[in-house]
Every structure is written in C-alpha cells, then in structure tokens.
Amino acid sequence: MYGIYIDRSSSLPVTRQLCNQLRERIESGQLAAGTKLLPTRVLAKDWGIARNVVIEVYEQLTAEGYLDCRVGSGTYVADGIIPSAAETVHPVPAKMNPSIISPEPPDRTLIDFATGIPDLARFPGKIWAKYLKEAAESSPHEYNYGDVKGCLSLRLALRDYLFRSKGISCSADQLIIVSGASEGFLLLAKALSAQFDSIYLEDPTIDIARDIFRMMNYSLVPVQVDSNGMQVDAIRTFLPGHLLLLTPSHQFPSGSLMPIQRRHQAIRMAEEADAYVIEDDYDSEFRLKGIPVPPLQILSPSRVIYVGTFSKTLSPSLRIGFLIAPPKLLDAITLAKDRLNLHTPAVIQTALAAFIRDGQLERHIHTMKKLYKKRRNLLTERLVQAFGDQISITGDEAGMHLQVLFHTQKHADLPWNDTSAYGFRVERSEDYRIGDGSSESGIVLGYGNLASDQITEGVSRMHRFVSAFGESM
Known part of the structure; x- marks a missing residue:
C-alpha cells in the first residue's frame, strides 16, 4: 500500500520504517496535500502489523506537521509542504527467510x-426481506426523522425481549436506539464529557471503545485482566471524573467471565465515587457452557449503562444497537443525540420490532x-x-x-x-x-x-x- 514495504529483516523498528517512507512520499509529492490516507485498521491488515503501530505512525507524523487528523473525518496529508526535487528512493524488498x-x-x-x-x-434473508417490505409499505411517517431515541415500537419490543432473555427490567423510555455499539460509545463519551474526563478500561480490550474514548480526549487508565476479568482490586481508589467500562459476560480477547464478587465490588466503587459503569454485553447471547449469565445492569440499574448490539446476533450491516440509560442520565444522553442529529433509519427499526415481536430473533x-x-x-x-x-x-x-x-x-x-x-x-x-x-x-x-x-x-x-x-x- 502506497508502495511501502516493511523490511522485517531490518534492525530498524517498523514504526520508524513506516514514518520514514511516508515522509518520503509526502516530501516527494507522491502523496499530495489533501490526500486522505486509509484508515489505520485497513493499513494494519494490509501490512500485517498491529493497528497500534499504524496509529503511532499517524500520531508521530501529525505531531511533525506532515499529517492532519480531523476527528470524524479521517487523516489527510497536511497543506504547506513543498515537494522536493530529489529523486524518489524506492524501498528495497526485504530479504525473505526461506522458512x-x-x-x-x-x-x-x-x-x-x-x-x-x-x-x-x-x-435469515428471506424472512428479513418480508419484514422490511412490510415496514417500508406501512406508513409515510417511517420516512421522517422520527423520535431521536428511536421508534417506540422497537423500544417496546426490546423492553419485552430483554426481560424474557436476560431478566432486565427497564422502561421503553430508558432505551435509546443507536447505529451500532460504536455509536453508543461515541454518544456516551460526548454526553458525559462535562462530568467525566477519564475512564478505567480492561487491558487488553477491544479496540473500538478504546479508540473512541481516546479520540474524545478521555484519559485511558488500563487495568489488567486475568481469568476472572478485570482485576478490580487494582483500582486502589476510584478517582473522581472516571468512568468504568467492563465486558463482564465474555471479556475480549481473553473470553473471561467476571464473578459476582468482582461485579459487586465494581458497582460499589462506582457508587462511592458517584460514577457509572458502562457494560458492553459482548456476544453474551451465545453462552455455550452452562446457563446465561445475568447482566451487570440487573445489580444496579441506577449505576450501570448497558450497551447492546445486533451486530453479533443478526448482522453487522444492520447497524442497530441500543443503550439502557439510568434515569438520571437519560436527558443528557438524549440531548446529545439530538444535537448531533444521530437518527437511526426508521424503516429498519420498524422491521426489527416486528421481527422481535414474532419471536424470529430468539x-x-x-x-x-x-x-x-x-x-x-x-x-x-x-x-x-x-x-x-x-x-x-x-x-x-x-x-x-x-x-x-x-x-x-x-x-x-x-x-x-x-x-x-x-x-x-x-x-x-x-x-x-x-x-x-x-x-x-x-x-x-x-x-x-x-x-x-x-x-x-x-x-x-x-x-x-x-x-x-x-x-x-
């Protein structure tokens, strides 16, 4: 990609190799000002390296003035760099290890x-097409923006489904429909930024939530994970202005399950600090050993913000997720969603509501x-x-x-x-x-x-x- 080659036999660190070659292409004019670079996730896969390395390269070149990172838009080659007349040096292919x-x-x-x-x-494409067709033909109101919190029909269907399947008791008013869990994290980071500026995260953890809170200028506080999930004991003092993000039912990537003792401890610490726990209920529907584990939200509905998605149960392309917000935070989250104009397509919501009501999801x-x-x-x-x-x-x-x-x-x-x-x-x-x-x-x-x-x-x-x-x- 971009004619860049990683020499794995070189003693030069990969980060420096990439920085050097990207600088060269910018200075030579091969990458012109205003050129939008590929996302870090794409380049990491193409180059076969950790995404963190690509992020570090982008951050370094941004600091040096070669790149311009625009939140919500992407990373671009910065203006004002005069292309040099020097002959372009082409990278030398790495010497391959025969093995x-x-x-x-x-x-x-x-x-x-x-x-x-x-x-x-x-x-279930054919079944889904039937519900989608019915939703598309149901009412002209479905083509308006609708309630920023989401269609009432879907929130009601979700309320009943969550009680049946997980034992969660909440009102339809507490449910906020979002375009996937990623938008849910982004919305929470924005809505809670006036009160919180730091977050305790499992380490290691899924990169999406981590990257979103970092981009929203939160300070990340990593907490080690073991076979029982986050080592909550490592948080000696739950500092003011901190949130806590947990995936207690199936931690990623370790897959660990957090026991009830640590769950109670996490909630108690959040209560004492007047803070909140964000629960990412990562693919817990597919419990393959034993019975389903009750969500953390059940233990403290007033302190736990529940994040759910249909990307794993149905399809990532639907881009449908939801939040269960504690009543105290409902206005702030709804207001932020309205000001950001984050509406989820109503036709898809209506189809999904009927799909759930008829038992198709289960x-x-x-x-x-x-x-x-x-x-x-x-x-x-x-x-x-x-x-x-x-x-x-x-x-x-x-x-x-x-x-x-x-x-x-x-x-x-x-x-x-x-x-x-x-x-x-x-x-x-x-x-x-x-x-x-x-x-x-x-x-x-x-x-x-x-x-x-x-x-x-x-x-x-x-x-x-x-x-x-x-x-x-």
Missing part, C-alpha cells in the same frame, strides 16, 4: 479467523447457538490434535471466539501478523493491549463466519506455519 515461504496450500483462499463476525450466510439465536457450539468444539478438537500440550485454550465458554495461549515463548514470538503466505490470518492478543504490563501471549481465533472445512484446513495451515519456523529455530 517463511511455505509450500502453496492446495486452496489459496485466505482463511480469516476474524473475530466479531457472525455466520453471514445464515442470516429462533435465530437458538439456531446459531447450536451451530457455534459445534464449531467451537471442532476448533478446540483440531487445535488439541495439532498442538497438544503446547497450548492452552481459554475463553471458549461463550461467544464466537476463543484465545490460544502458547506455553513456549518461541511459539508466542512467531510473526502471527504475517501469515498470509500460509493462507490464513489470525489476531494476536497483545495487539489489544493499552499499557505496557505483561500478559500471556497468544492468538485470538474467531469462528463465527467459518465453515467446518475452513476450520479444519485453517488449523492445518497454522500447524504448517509453526512447524516451518520450528524447524529453522
């Missing part, structure tokens, strides 16, 4: 163990839960067959991903962000870290959108990858 070049797999289709993606082929979740359990079992079996006692598998009790921890540093240090030559892609646990604290090294494997044959072949490719490096070490 990295694997035999061509029989099927060259990349097998991506991406996290957070449900089985897109199993989306039928779909029930079907997918059984399917994901089979895939989880297959993936764990194949991993054990391939790697035996060299690994531990964690976080497989719920959701659509699990974590693989390596018992030897040799395997943990392999270039897991550069596996496309072997025909597969995975995510590293450490790519989701915020601070510099130590943690177990591993990879995160999503299986929601992979068929059984892809899972089997994907693990086989992983084994070839590890074996090739093992032979050369």
Whole structure:
C-alpha cells in the first residue's frame, strides 16, 4: 500500500520504517496535500502489523506537521509542504527467510479467523426481506426523522425481549436506539464529557471503545485482566471524573467471565465515587457452557449503562444497537443525540420490532447457538490434535471466539501478523493491549463466519506455519 514495504529483516523498528517512507512520499509529492490516507485498521491488515503501530505512525507524523487528523473525518496529508526535487528512493524488498515461504496450500483462499463476525450466510434473508417490505409499505411517517431515541415500537419490543432473555427490567423510555455499539460509545463519551474526563478500561480490550474514548480526549487508565476479568482490586481508589467500562459476560480477547464478587465490588466503587459503569454485553447471547449469565445492569440499574448490539446476533450491516440509560442520565444522553442529529433509519427499526415481536430473533439465536457450539468444539478438537500440550485454550465458554495461549515463548514470538503466505490470518492478543504490563501471549481465533472445512484446513495451515519456523529455530 502506497508502495511501502516493511523490511522485517531490518534492525530498524517498523514504526520508524513506516514514518520514514511516508515522509518520503509526502516530501516527494507522491502523496499530495489533501490526500486522505486509509484508515489505520485497513493499513494494519494490509501490512500485517498491529493497528497500534499504524496509529503511532499517524500520531508521530501529525505531531511533525506532515499529517492532519480531523476527528470524524479521517487523516489527510497536511497543506504547506513543498515537494522536493530529489529523486524518489524506492524501498528495497526485504530479504525473505526461506522458512517463511511455505509450500502453496492446495486452496489459496485466505482463511480469516476474524473475530466479531457472525455466520453471514445464515442470516435469515428471506424472512428479513418480508419484514422490511412490510415496514417500508406501512406508513409515510417511517420516512421522517422520527423520535431521536428511536421508534417506540422497537423500544417496546426490546423492553419485552430483554426481560424474557436476560431478566432486565427497564422502561421503553430508558432505551435509546443507536447505529451500532460504536455509536453508543461515541454518544456516551460526548454526553458525559462535562462530568467525566477519564475512564478505567480492561487491558487488553477491544479496540473500538478504546479508540473512541481516546479520540474524545478521555484519559485511558488500563487495568489488567486475568481469568476472572478485570482485576478490580487494582483500582486502589476510584478517582473522581472516571468512568468504568467492563465486558463482564465474555471479556475480549481473553473470553473471561467476571464473578459476582468482582461485579459487586465494581458497582460499589462506582457508587462511592458517584460514577457509572458502562457494560458492553459482548456476544453474551451465545453462552455455550452452562446457563446465561445475568447482566451487570440487573445489580444496579441506577449505576450501570448497558450497551447492546445486533451486530453479533443478526448482522453487522444492520447497524442497530441500543443503550439502557439510568434515569438520571437519560436527558443528557438524549440531548446529545439530538444535537448531533444521530437518527437511526426508521424503516429498519420498524422491521426489527416486528421481527422481535414474532419471536424470529430468539429462533435465530437458538439456531446459531447450536451451530457455534459445534464449531467451537471442532476448533478446540483440531487445535488439541495439532498442538497438544503446547497450548492452552481459554475463553471458549461463550461467544464466537476463543484465545490460544502458547506455553513456549518461541511459539508466542512467531510473526502471527504475517501469515498470509500460509493462507490464513489470525489476531494476536497483545495487539489489544493499552499499557505496557505483561500478559500471556497468544492468538485470538474467531469462528463465527467459518465453515467446518475452513476450520479444519485453517488449523492445518497454522500447524504448517509453526512447524516451518520450528524447524529453522
């Protein structure tokens, strides 16, 4: 991308390599003023590196004046840089380690163990089209902006569904419809910024919420995660002006479940500090072992802001999520949503309301839960067959991903962000870290959108990858 090549045999850090090459392309005029650069997430995947590295490069070049970061718009090449007449120096291809070049797999289709993606082929398209058609033909009012909090029909259907499925008791007035959990986090960061400017985050954690609060100028306070979720004890004193974000039912990427003792402790600390806990109920519908875990919100409806989404249960493309706001915060959040003009399409809301009322959502979740359990079992079996006692598998009790921890540093240090030559892609646990604290090294494997044959072949490719490096070490 942009003709930039990472020399992995170089002693020069990757961050410096990228900074040098981007500067060169800007100074030579190859990247002209006003050029919009690709998002950090896209470049991280294309270059096979951690997204944090790309963010660091963008921040460094912004500080130097080469780039202009515009919140909500993107990153652009800054104005006022006069292109030099110097001859462009083209990057020298890296010297490849022979062990990295694997035999061509029989099927060259990349097998991506991406996290957070449900089985897109199993989306009930025909049934959904029926509800969407009915909603589109129902009333001309559906084509207006509507209530900024969301269609009443959807909020009522959600209220009843949440009570049936999770035991949450709330009013339809407390429910605020948003365009996905990401918009929910953004809305909360904006609405609460007058009272709060810092947030305690699990470390490691999913990058979306982390990046949103950072962009909204919150100070991030990372708190280590163990097999029981966030180590709440590490927060010696819950400081004023701090929020707390938790994923207690299925932490990402560790998959850990927070026990009731830590849940009570987190709520008690928030109450004493007159603060709030934001609960990201990440894919808890798919509990694969035991019974569903009650949300944190049930323990303290006045202190917990619940964030839910249909991206995992149905499809990311719907862009529908919701907040359950404590009554005390309802006006502030609604006002911020209105001023930002954040309306969610009414036709989709109306269709989803009928879809939920008729029991279609619960039928779909029930079907997918059984399917994901089979895939989880297959993936764990194949991993054990391939790697035996060299690994531990964690976080497989719920959701659509699990974590693989390596018992030897040799395997943990392999270039897991550069596996496309072997025909597969995975995510590293450490790519989701915020601070510099130590943690177990591993990879995160999503299986929601992979068929059984892809899972089997994907693990086989992983084994070839590890074996090739093992032979050369």
